[in-house]
Amino acid sequence: MNEPPRANWARALVDDREFKHEQSRLGHFWTVLGITHDVKNDGDWIRATLGGRSVFVQRFGDTIRGFENRCAHRSFPLRTEDKGNGPVVCGFHHWRYDKDGRAVGIPMCPEMFGVTPRELDAKLNPVEIATCGSLIFGRFPDDGATGSLEEFLGEGFPILDAMCTIAGPPNRHKCVVKANWKLSIQITLDD
Ligand code: FES
Numbered sequence: 001m002n003e004p005p006r007a008n009w010a011r012a013l014v015d016d017r018e019f020k021h022e023q024s025r026l027g028h029f030w031t032v033l034g035i036t037h038d039v040k041n042d043g044d045w046i047r048a049t050l051g052g053r054s055v056f057v058q059r060f061g062d063t064i065r066g067f068e069n070r071c072a073h074r075s076f077p078l079r080t081e082d083k084g085n086g087p088v089v090c091g092f093h094h095w096r097y098d099k100d101g102r103a104v105g106i107p108m109c110p111e112m113f114g115v116t117p118r119e120l121d122a123k124l125n126p127v128e129i130a131t132c133g134s135l136i137f138g139r140f141p142d143d144g145a146t147g148s149l150e151e152f153l154g155e156g157f158p159i160l161d162a163m164c165t166i167a168g169p170p171n172r173h174k175c176v177v178k179a180n181w182k183l184s185i186q187i188t189l190d191d
Pocket of ligand 1: 072073
């Protein structure tokens with residue numbers, strides 16, 4: 001018997017390769033990574049997932065930056081918990097990064113690599129960050145991903161901005177849906 005045709009959107013539900021490919025593409029779209037309340041103090045950081053990859057978002061003074069959670073040296077995860085506060089220092093060989101993701105402190109750099117950290121110019125993979133109300137969005141840079149968050153959200157931007165500006169500590173509710181995320185979306189469309 002022939003298999004019934006499967007809608008394109010449903011492919012990633014059952015095909016692991018399609019799922020990974022889809023996740024990787026989604027990493028270039030603005031995605032909610034957290035809320036500003038969690039990074040309100042200098043040095044606060046949170047870990048999140050973007051396009052199936054681990055990332056972290058951190059406050060440096062009055063700016064919020066994001067990076068893939070992978071050391072430029074040997075890919076060790078820089079953040080091994082969900083949240084915290086402190087400089088970006090890899091737990092493996094102690095490379096230290098600045099707010100632009102540049103490795104500015106590398107133990108024994110001239111002895112190991114024959115150059116200074118500045119000359120080595122090793123960098124973390126950046127995540128573009130933008131906010132709407134208290135929501136922090138991020139995306140991996142891409143030649144095709146040029147629109148601002150405001151353009152991406154269109155008419156929804158001021159609505160979300162008004163709805164999601166949290167004055168005090170947020171009330172958190174967590175609900176894990178043991179299904180592909182698209183099924184939840186499709187159900188809301190049905191409703
Ligand atoms: S893997 Fe991070 S410093 Fe070596």
